[in-house]
Amino acid sequence: MHHITWTALVLSVTLSMSSGGKVLVFPADGSHWVNMKVIIEELHSRGHNITVVRPSDSWYIKEESPHYTSITIPSAGGFDEEFFGSFVKRLLQIRKEQKFWSRMMFELELIRQFSEMHRQMCEMLTIMFQDEALMKSLTDAKFDVVLTDPGMGNGVFLARRLGLPLVFNVRWTVHGEAHYAIAPSPLSYVPYPRTELTDKMTFSQRLQNVLAWTVGSIQWPMMVSSHYTAFCKRFFGPDVDYFSLFQDADIWLMRNDFTFDFPRPTMPNVVYMSGFQCKPAKPLPADLEEFVQSSGEHGVIVMSLGTLFGELPSDTTENIAAAFAQLPQKVIWRHEGAKPSTLGNNTLLVGWMPQNDLLGHPKTKVFVAHGGTNGVQEAIYHGVPIVGLPLILDQPDNLFKMEARGTAKVVDFCTLDRAVFKEALEEVLYEPSYKENMQRLSRIHHDQPMKPLDRAVFWIEFVMRNGGAPHLRTQSFRMSWIAYYSIDVILTLLMALLLILLIMFLAIKKCLSVLFKKKVKSE
Template identity: 65%
Template sequence: KPTTPTALLTGVSLICLLCGSYCGKILVYPVDGSHWVNMKVLIVELHSKGHSITVIRGSNSWHIKEESPYYNSITVEIGKYDFEFLTTFASDLLQMRRHGRFFWNQFIIGEDIFETFSKFHEEICNMTAIMFENETLMNFIQDAKYDVVLTDPAFGGGVLLAHRFGLPLVFNVRWTVLGEGHFAIAPSPLSYVPVPGAELTDKMTFFQRVINFLLYFITLYKQSKHFGQHYISFCQKYFGPDVDYFSLFQNADIWLMRNDFTFEFPRPTMPNVVYMGGFQCKPSKPLPIHLEEFVQSSGENGVVIMSLGTLFGELPGDISEEIAAAFSELPQKVIWRYIGPQPASLGNNTLLVDWMPQNDLLGHPKTKAFVAHGGTNGVQEAIYHGVPILGLPLLFDQPDNLSRMKAKGTAKLVDIATLDKTVFLEALQEVLYNPSYRNNMQRLSMLHRDQPMKPLDRAVFWIEFVMRNRGAPHLRTQSFRMSWISYHSVDVILTLLGAMLFTCWLAFLVIKYLYYILFQKKVKLE
């Protein structure tokens, strides 16, 4: 029987209705900078699934655009710390790091980082307070009836907003306000779980375990002092004294963790931690014509690419000269993302670019090595494409990321404090000509790819799962709601120990009494 136009139209309508049945409304409170690169990947994918997305941004946002085909935006007028401020700050820290990794120098760098990021946390709290005080905006968000808040907990604004509206909460996370995400939600035995910043592995000597133990408590104290106070004050003002701000973080429904165990060392985890390491990675696309011609001109020698991320597009002049001179002695061609003045020692084999399609270059068969600062995105893309790394760790989490790659035999590290032409060239030649680096990285790439579901698909599934089920309380642990004494069963151990001592004491009294009765009876009989 032929299909009538009415029946066909009805069928198409039903299909469209079914396809859109799980489409919802997502409120996104992102973190700017390189973190936005990760969040935007999720936003684009969620948009392609038919979800409606609203992004909250500050008026001083560096990379988060007000207009986008993928989302609507809410712009909050605030901000005195712009991108130029952060790049200047990073440049100052870089100059300090060049003076060597002495204890006092490292201590000063750490203090400067904590104090500066404390200002950013304060600004996030101020931005969120402006939103809370804007009754029109609050009513608008309430009336929009969002299904979930998606946020990066490196700053706490999204967490506070989710609590304000009682919405399910999903994290796009590696860092929280108080450090690496696992330490906030999962058991983290310091005997084999290295503290971020320690640059240790899961195989520690006694002395390394002492360092790991001390660094954990020092870092926890500093983070609470510099970051936590802003959120404590905010919660007391808007939620009352009974609301513990860190419990709000721990109460998130799903933690989409931006790493996996090809990068991280094995460690305890939780049911609501979902690993999506490398979710932003994808097969390479054809290069622009001018880059493809340059790459092909390298012949059998191949190419080396270098990028130090957004904050370090320009290095101090003397360092740039040393690196350029080392590159000039390579038979390989070099593509270097660099925005400073052209080094005088630049060789004919080196191409300077303002921007490069990093993922596409890493996926090119002629790429032999990646000179990188150790940002999470770059490291994950290198793992995905199997390209060994010459690491130039600079600041923040970069040294720790690269130390993990070194431990896995996929990277060689150069300290900027000792970098010169000879040191840099010898390290780069080792990465290029020692096959173990490439073999180890390609093994990591194989392990990363050998999984039943793509990381991005897994992330989107769990976001939609939370939307469909209005949260995931059945996956949340009760451990963080327990006191330290209850969590470690100190009360139980003391009770059982007391019961055992009481029993022993009672048994002693009974034995003593029986002995006394028997002894006294024997004396009387004699």
């Protein structure tokens, strides 16, 4: 049945060809899809034909869209909404108990779950690669480029199989933070993710950074190596290292920049597009605008914990609601689950909110956020300071960077109660430096010659026009670590130096011996 669907889809793409190019997109689900969709819509508006490959159990990626044609693979591979819901509740419970072994077991479970997700990705690709009709239709469609998120491996392997140029919409690869895959990353001043360190480290912090990098270098491949190595061996031969296919991508559209991150070495094919999903605020719906205006001079607090984690444990929501109720500000809270009994008249619960438009409203004073990249960048774009409630993954690290710049106050879920939360809110509301520092970051972000989304689309189109960007790709990853760090050269020079010193020593010894003999004879 699905053979017919795929053939029809590819035919529809072929028939709808315009003067634009043809882009094959293999996205990751969840919040990663939220920002990939922005690029897809922009490419579509510029006349390009987009085809999106998605698993049949996809959570966020819809089969029908006016902006793209979809190819649905009858396979698991999407994000599991129920899993993430129970996952965050369990994590918060473990963090509150503060038991070391419980946390260790949870970390191992996390590794197992992500490993399973990558295994499903390989199964999905296997289904595709074994379907000769599908692969022929993809080849015949003559796509110009593959656009993918390398947090999953699917798009990388599909680009290799089809022999197409490869562009990343990237913050993370299957091995961790993207810079570590291709750019020099000196651990003396480049903090490893989740260490919550800055680029100014003491000796003990540098030691901590090296240890964290060592653990991460073992942990990340542990989740993916067995699956992708077996897949590569089966379809590309034993000599292909799966991660070298990631490192060989033409362009890395990086979802951060040095307004958000600390300065560090980079590469010619890394293009920074931090905040590309942000837009000027549009007018709010009438009922929401009326609620916002009713806040008067006190203004509004906006709270959202992102796409993956909507419902918190009841005791946590009770404390948050109670703290909000004690403030003169109005609150708009994206909330799922039971209504807290401590909810005040000043707080509006919503299932969905126009977050970008609310953050851009002049009456918005504070953004209560979990620290996902998208939300933090929207806060920077609109100059709104943050009260952070980090949950998992990169969220603590993102919020730490904001706290280090004086633009956020972070609250630990382990110690969160109504008094602690209220104190954090009041600090950010009434200490002017938070707003001033965030508005300074916002001015820096806006002060650039080209909008980030335009820059991203330019480089995608550049790759389409030129059939790739090999002149920008470093070949350092093809070198052994001995050659990369010039260990062989250093050892050769040291040996040459030792040889010269030995020759000099022997020459001096010989001269002294001759002189000594002459002296003895003359006496």
